[in-house]
Amino acid sequence: MTAETIIELSGVEKRFGTLTAVRDLDLELVKGEFFSLLGPSGCGKTTALRMIAGFQEPSSGTIRIDGEDVSTVPANRRPTNMVFQSYAIFPHLDVGDNVGFGLHRSGLSRKERRARVSEALELVELGGYERRRANQLSGGQQQRVALARALVMRPKVLLLDEPLSALDKNLREAMQLELRRLQQSIGITFVMVTHDQYEAMTMSDRIGVMFNGQLEQVDTPQTLYASPGTRSVANFIGGMNFLPARLHNEGGGTLDMEIAGFGAMAVGRNPNVADHGRNALVGIRPEQLEIAAHRPEGYDSTVQCRVADIAFYGESIHYFVEVDGVPETMTVAVPNYFHSVDFTRGATAWLGVQAASVIDLGRNRDNETQQGEKT
Amino acid sequence: MPLRTDTSKGLALGAPATLYVGLLVVAPLGMLVAYSFWTQTYVAIDHSLTWENYRSAIGDPLVRHLLFRSVWIAALVTLMTVLLAYPIAYFIAFRTERKALWLLLITIPFWTSYLLRVFAWKLILGFNGLLNSGLQGLGLIHEPMTWLLYNEFAVVLTLAHAWAPFAILPIYVSLQKIDRRLLEAATDLGSGKLERFFRVTLPLTIPGIISSSLIIFIPTVGDYVTPALVGGADGKMIANLIQVQFGPANDWPLGATLSLLAMVTVGIVAVGYVLLLRFLGSRIR
Numbered sequence: 001m002t003a004e005t006i007i008e009l010s011g012v013e014k015r016f017g018t019l020t021a022v023r024d025l026d027l028e029l030v031k032g033e034f035f036s037l038l039g040p041s042g043c044g045k046t047t048a049l050r051m052i053a054g055f056q057e058p059s060s061g062t063i064r065i066d067g068e069d070v071s072t073v074p075a076n077r078r079p080t081n082m083v084f085q086s087y088a089i090f091p092h093l094d095v096g097d098n099v100g101f102g103l104h105r106s107g108l109s110r111k112e113r114r115a116r117v118s119e120a121l122e123l124v125e126l127g128g129y130e131r132r133r134a135n136q137l138s139g140g141q142q143q144r145v146a147l148a149r150a151l152v153m154r155p156k157v158l159l160l161d162e163p164l165s166a167l168d169k170n171l172r173e174a175m176q177l178e179l180r181r182l183q184q185s186i187g188i189t190f191v192m193v194t195h196d197q198y199e200a201m202t203m204s205d206r207i208g209v210m211f212n213g214q215l216e217q218v219d220t221p222q223t224l225y226a227s228p229g230t231r232s233v234a235n236f237i238g239g240m241n242f243l244p245a246r247l248h249n250e251g252g253g254t255l256d257m258e259i260a261g262f263g264a265m266a267v268g269r270n271p272n273v274a275d276h277g278r279n280a281l282v283g284i285r286p287e288q289l290e291i292a293a294h295r296p297e298g299y300d301s302t303v304q305c306r307v308a309d310i311a312f313y314g315e316s317i318h319y320f321v322e323v324d325g326v327p328e329t330m331t332v333a334v335p336n337y338f339h340s341v342d343f344t345r346g347a348t349a350w351l352g353v354q355a356a357s358v359i360d361l362g363r364n365r366d367n368e369t370q371q372g373e374k375t
Numbered sequence: 376m377p378l379r380t381d382t383s384k385g386l387a388l389g390a391p392a393t394l395y396v397g398l399l400v401v402a403p404l405g406m407l408v409a410y411s412f413w414t415q416t417y418v419a420i421d422h423s424l425t426w427e428n429y430r431s432a433i434g435d436p437l438v439r440h441l442l443f444r445s446v447w448i449a450a451l452v453t454l455m456t457v458l459l460a461y462p463i464a465y466f467i468a469f470r471t472e473r474k475a476l477w478l479l480l481i482t483i484p485f486w487t488s489y490l491l492r493v494f495a496w497k498l499i500l501g502f503n504g505l506l507n508s509g510l511q512g513l514g515l516i517h518e519p520m521t522w523l524l525y526n527e528f529a530v531v532l533t534l535a536h537a538w539a540p541f542a543i544l545p546i547y548v549s550l551q552k553i554d555r556r557l558l559e560a561a562t563d564l565g566s567g568k569l570e571r572f573f574r575v576t577l578p579l580t581i582p583g584i585i586s587s588s589l590i591i592f593i594p595t596v597g598d599y600v601t602p603a604l605v606g607g608a609d610g611k612m613i614a615n616l617i618q619v620q621f622g623p624a625n626d627w628p629l630g631a632t633l634s635l636l637a638m639v640t641v642g643i644v645a646v647g648y649v650l651l652l653r654f655l656g657s658r659i660r
């Protein structure tokens with residue numbers, strides 16, 4: 001354990017009867033970082049967070065916070081505080097008493113407590129709201145009260161369970177940036193649970209991606225985007241076109257591949273993939289594909305395609321195209337740049353891609369299971 | 376006749392309720408008020424208006440005593456019932472998965488008539504009752520305890536038992552409504568179980584406690600069956616006196632006056648109680 005570690009989970013597992021909600025979780029969080037647990041609904045994120053908070057006891061494994069084993073420490077004595085998904089604002093108390101709730105046992109005088117409360121409310125830009133009742137607050141304001149109520153405790157770790165999911169889109173995006181700024185200014189470690197990849201990407205220093213109770217990859221948003229370690233991660237972070245490929249030669253830094261539809265290319269080796277085989281899988285991000293009416297110049301590979309469908313997103317346009325030799329329809333995302341490209345459904349077009357944009361995803365397990373099923 | 380305006384439509388829709396309330400609440404109450412200002416002569420009613428009934432009722436020490444005792448007994452019954460009901464409601468709301476079964480068990484006493492339940496207590500508490508003969512049989516006491524029946528204690532016990540389900544249900548509902556995350560939030564902010572109960576659970580169930588209390592208190596002040604059957608001489612309450620006026624004494628105007636006095640007293644005590652509890656609740660931080 002390094003001096004900087006604030007939370008250390010080792011071999012943490014949680015079983016509910018026959019269901020294993022979290023399995024074999026190993027994780028080290030660094031002091032002052034903004035960490036997100038990202039994954040689809042039901043993958044065990046909340047359970048993991050609640051074990052850190054102390055609301056749920058691990059079936060096995062240990063949890064250390066700031067070097068101390070807290071596995072058997074009850075929730076009310078852990079140096080963590082939580083922002084609940086539904087905010088859990090006490091309806092019988094006003095804003096000031098909500099925020100000051102946890103300071104009763106602090107040994108502070110009434111005056112000091114009041115100062116701490118108003119300081120915390122200033123921090124979340126609710127200065128002067130002390131005497132408002134909880135039911136007079138909007139969703140965004142309740143969220144801030146919940147945040148102030150937790151931060152006023154000066155926890156070593158702040159836990160946030162889908163803190164923004166109940167807000168509407170504009171407010172949510174504003175709050176993402178604000179939460180991030182707040183975290184950077186106070187320097188407390190934040191652990192956030194979310195199923196929203198954009199939220200995790202914009203806010204976090206590092207993201208842990210979870211599926212079915214299993215932590216699949218822990219990395220910076222940039223690395224998760226550029227070098228996802230598994231197909232599920234690649235699929236969950238951003239959009240991805242998956243293409244089967246044949247691996248001919250894996251000497252040196254690049255892999256010589258024959259990619260379905262796109263032909264031979266030298267693909268950079270993905271450091272997060274360990275297992276390679278003759279049946280390979282590669283991915284191409286929709287925004288890394290060029291689409292043009294004529295064969296584009298200067299690309300490592302170009303192929304002809306047919307536009308099957310179009311979706312207009314405002315800031316971008318998605319073309320769903322079919323390419324000979326590629327089993328699944330591919331997605332091409334084009335920035336809506338003065339309508340520079342404009343195809344109609346059924347049109348024929350050209351795709352261009354650079355070898356540097358092709359992501360090596362290792363052995364193609366889909367293929368193997370399919371073959372396995374056949375035999 | 377076609378309905379032309381929203382107003383007439385509204386009146387038509389509201390008519391049955393208005394009629395119902397008018398016939399069953401306003402009319403009887405109006406008659407009661409009217410009677411209280413009349414006078415009973417030997418066989419007929421003197422319809423000239425007078426405050427005399429009120430003057431003599433309030434001036435009568437027996438009336439004041441019975442009124443005070445009714446409120447006192449009702450307050451005792453309410454306190455005892457709510458104190459017993461709260462833990463039961465808490466158990467059903469938080470400590471068991473078989474809520475429906477427990478709620479059903481609680482209503483079982485209601486499957487028999489109220490009168491039978493009162494008689495059952497008579498059988499249990501009486502001179503040759505279950506309790507006395509049982510304890511004598513076990514050799515724990517040598518002669519029957521006579522203080523069990525025909526006093527305030529018997530009235531309070533019988534009523535507390537009779538009202539228990541009515542007290543449990545509102546408290547149970549208010550406990551059940553509490554968002555469990557609020558309790559977790561209190562724990563997260565450092566509260567132990569006891570502190571959490573007094574700072575979150577209890578204040579959030581004050582509406583339930585208020586409904587429970589009023590549901591018991593209001594009818595108990597006016598109860599006359601229980602005091603008549605198990606109350607003995609010093610268990611008598613105001614309703615017994617009212618019943619006498621409408622029955623044997625045949626003085627309806629005085630009966631009406633006593634009824635209204637009891638109603639006003641109950642009203643004042645109830646409002647004071649609600650305000651007090653609300654105030655206490657708002658003091659919890």
Ligand SMILES: Nc1ncnc2c1ncn2[C@@H]1O[C@H](COP(=O)(O)OP(=O)(O)O)[C@@H](O)[C@H]1O
Pocket residue numbers: 016019021039040041042043044045046047048
């Ligand atoms: N208290 C519990 N009892 C039984 N199963 C639970 C409990 N809490 C969560 N689960 C199950 O564990 C799995 C993970 O749940 P959760 O951690 O809430 O997922 P997420 O937050 O990622 O949506 C789900 O299948 C859920 O049904």
Ligand SMILES: [Mg+2]
Pocket residue numbers: 042045046047162193
């Ligand atoms: Mg969750």
